[in-house]
Amino acid sequence: MKTFLVIGAALLLATLSSPAQDPLPSWNDGPAKMTIVNFVHVTTEVKSPNFVPPEDRIATFDQDGTLWVEHPMYAQVMYCLDRVPAVVAKKPELKNVEPFKTVLSGDREAIEKLTMPDLEKILVATLTGMTTEEFQAQVEAWLATAKDPRWKRPYTELTYQPMQEVLSYLRANGYKTYIVTGGGQDFVRAYSEQTYGIPPEQVVGSMAGVTYGYDTDGKPILTKDPKLLLNDNNAGKPEGIHLMIGRRPHAAFGNSTGDRQMLEYTKAGDGARLSMLVLHDDATREYAYGPAQGLPDSKVGTFTQALYDEAQKDGWTVISMKSDWKRIFKFEP
Amino acid sequence: MKTFLVIGAALLLATLSSPAQDPLPSWNDGPAKMTIVNFVHVTTEVKSPNFVPPEDRIATFDQDGTLWVEHPMYAQVMYCLDRVPAVVAKKPELKNVEPFKTVLSGDREAIEKLTMPDLEKILVATLTGMTTEEFQAQVEAWLATAKDPRWKRPYTELTYQPMQEVLSYLRANGYKTYIVTGGGQDFVRAYSEQTYGIPPEQVVGSMAGVTYGYDTDGKPILTKDPKLLLNDNNAGKPEGIHLMIGRRPHAAFGNSTGDRQMLEYTKAGDGARLSMLVLHDDATREYAYGPAQGLPDSKVGTFTQALYDEAQKDGWTVISMKSDWKRIFKFEP
Numbered sequence: 001m002k003t004f005l006v007i008g009a010a011l012l013l014a015t016l017s018s019p020a021q022d023p024l025p026s027w028n029d030g031p032a033k034m035t036i037v038n039f040v041h042v043t044t045e046v047k048s049p050n051f052v053p054p055e056d057r058i059a060t061f062d063q064d065g066t067l068w069v070e071h072p073m074y075a076q077v078m079y080c081l082d083r084v085p086a087v088v089a090k091k092p093e094l095k096n097v098e099p100f101k102t103v104l105s106g107d108r109e110a111i112e113k114l115t116m117p118d119l120e121k122i123l124v125a126t127l128t129g130m131t132t133e134e135f136q137a138q139v140e141a142w143l144a145t146a147k148d149p150r151w152k153r154p155y156t157e158l159t160y161q162p163m164q165e166v167l168s169y170l171r172a173n174g175y176k177t178y179i180v181t182g183g184g185q186d187f188v189r190a191y192s193e194q195t196y197g198i199p200p201e202q203v204v205g206s207m208a209g210v211t212y213g214y215d216t217d218g219k220p221i222l223t224k225d226p227k228l229l230l231n232d233n234n235a236g237k238p239e240g241i242h243l244m245i246g247r248r249p250h251a252a253f254g255n256s257t258g259d260r261q262m263l264e265y266t267k268a269g270d271g272a273r274l275s276m277l278v279l280h281d282d283a284t285r286e287y288a289y290g291p292a293q294g295l296p297d298s299k300v301g302t303f304t305q306a307l308y309d310e311a312q313k314d315g316w317t318v319i320s321m322k323s324d325w326k327r328i329f330k331f332e333p
Numbered sequence: 334m335k336t337f338l339v340i341g342a343a344l345l346l347a348t349l350s351s352p353a354q355d356p357l358p359s360w361n362d363g364p365a366k367m368t369i370v371n372f373v374h375v376t377t378e379v380k381s382p383n384f385v386p387p388e389d390r391i392a393t394f395d396q397d398g399t400l401w402v403e404h405p406m407y408a409q410v411m412y413c414l415d416r417v418p419a420v421v422a423k424k425p426e427l428k429n430v431e432p433f434k435t436v437l438s439g440d441r442e443a444i445e446k447l448t449m450p451d452l453e454k455i456l457v458a459t460l461t462g463m464t465t466e467e468f469q470a471q472v473e474a475w476l477a478t479a480k481d482p483r484w485k486r487p488y489t490e491l492t493y494q495p496m497q498e499v500l501s502y503l504r505a506n507g508y509k510t511y512i513v514t515g516g517g518q519d520f521v522r523a524y525s526e527q528t529y530g531i532p533p534e535q536v537v538g539s540m541a542g543v544t545y546g547y548d549t550d551g552k553p554i555l556t557k558d559p560k561l562l563l564n565d566n567n568a569g570k571p572e573g574i575h576l577m578i579g580r581r582p583h584a585a586f587g588n589s590t591g592d593r594q595m596l597e598y599t600k601a602g603d604g605a606r607l608s609m610l611v612l613h614d615d616a617t618r619e620y621a622y623g624p625a626q627g628l629p630d631s632k633v634g635t636f637t638q639a640l641y642d643e644a645q646k647d648g649w650t651v652i653s654m655k656s657d658w659k660r661i662f663k664f665e666p
């Protein structure tokens with residue numbers, strides 16, 4: 001039966017030769033594309049032994065490096081650095097206090113040398129203390145003007161077109177698509193619907209607490225706290241999935257060691273499960289980093305050889321950006 | 334325009350005189366039913382100034398006392414007490430230790446006198462330490478046999494038929510319905526889909542942490558921790574709504590002081606917002622408790638006069654079980 005279904009998927013793929021019918025036109029025909037099409041086929045065909053009822057069709061996606069560019073630095077870190085002048089304008093006493101002084105200097109080299117406790121001070125100052133509505137407006141205002149240093153385009157244009165197609169393809173087949181990100185939940189929610197078609201309630205991220213209270217007019221407000229409830233990375237990803245979704249995903253996509261436990265948890269379920277990893281091996285069209293497969297090491301989005309080996313062993317599929325993706329961005333000619 | 338729409342809703346209600354077309358057949362015609370029908374009308378009619386786009390249609394429901402019976406004691410507390418023998422069977426050293434000894438004695442009076450720290454020990458012993466899958470199986474097994482002491486029926490049959498109709502009516506009009514309960518999130522998730530048509534990812538409850546790990550076969554598991562991440566009561570309700578949903582509801586339903594902040598937060602949004610409170614004023618068909626409006630005081634589901642007054646002042650609607658509900662349970666003749 002399984003063989004039959006794989007052949008079925010191959011035939012299906014063959015009949016999709018007309019571009020209008022191909023759900024994944026930015027993917028080269030190859031094992032990665034075939035794996036996705038086959039997975040959708042075997043989990044949605046009513047007669048399939050691996051049929052998944054519509055209510056159980058959950059697919060989770062890491063964001064940074066899986067759905068959009070994360071190099072040279074996560075967009076949210078750029079946001080926090082860019083917010084520092086506005087924070088200091090409101091609290092001038094911070095002007096000569098580190099790490100704010102260094103950030104205000106604009107000295108890239110010095111900024112890159114900031115320590116983890118320094119970065120935390122910047123995160124607390126720029127991500128907490130305001131109401132949830134003020135924060136959303138601040139992120140939206142930044143996204144409207146901020147540009148990625150290499151492509152000189154808004155960050156929200158730097159999503160991977162092949163992954164956008166996977167999101168749409170899964171949704172067209174009854175899957176509920178979620179972002180499961182180490183980034184801040186409220187940060188990603190500010191643009192997820194417009195950028196990925198993923199509503200705020202389907203964004204699972206690192207979660208800080210909020211506190212209910214009233215403004216000076218007695219109107220209810222929620223204020224963002226520095227108290228971290230969930231670090232949605234590594235083991236925090238399946239934990240966050242349980243807290244926010246309460247079901248095990250049938251498909252999960254990541255690109256770094258921070259996604260390992262989410263992919264393990266997904267793959268360990270019954271029936272057909274899809275675990276995929278995006279490998280950044282295209283220095284020309286995007287970036288190349290690992291250190292898996294001899295790629296340059298990187299602190300941002302680390303993909304170790306151990307992760308690569310676990311993927312091989314557990315039947316996860318590694319997506320090569322270089323050979324599996326026809327194009328990377330929508331704006332490419 | 335507003336008057337026009339109210340009249341429109343009245344006409345709409347009049348045309349619904351045939352029972353087959355009435356979305357709320359268990360409700361008596363009156364201000365509460367009219368308020369619900371009018372709300373749905375003005376938020377879903379495209380030409381209405383209060384039209385709400387489908388993606389923003391969020392409605393939240395407290396569970397205990399709002400969707401099902403909470404007297405004489407919350408179903409989850411009954412569950413925890415009923416689980417004690419199984420816990421002691423696995424850990425015989427607890428047999429002669431309080432509060433387990435008292436619970437095992439079956440002495441109702443002594444059990445009712447247990448202190449808060451005693452109850453916490455029982456909650457920790459019965460709700461944590463197992464995997465999420467084991468816990469779900471334990472709750473399902475209990476629900477299959479446990480009976481409410483008064484009606485001698487499974488707890489899941491003691492949902493309020495008029496509220497089931499509101500859930501269906503809102504969903505038929507594009508609303509996403511959520512449970513927002515002070516009860517345990519995983520407990521309610523074990524039956525919410527079958528009982529209310531509400532999937533696990535739409536249950537916001539008091540949340541304990543889970544820890545990712547591996548069983549002796551190396552299979553990934555999530556173990557339930559005693560660490561409370563969110564007490565989803567009072568201010569915790571709007572806080573939980575932000576964490577789990579990320580949008581302000583357009584409609585919210587509760588029945589006790591623990592729901593106050595959720596109803597305030599809902600009502601404080603722009604446009605048409607619906608905040609409703611179920612008042613248990615029917616000692617014959619269900620229970621009567623307040624102490625609002627001179628009803629007997631109660632520790633379970635307290636509805637104070639201050640809450641009643643806030644409802645009057647802020648334009649929330651109080652639902653009288655006695656006069657607004659034609660029938661309370663589906664099993665009534």
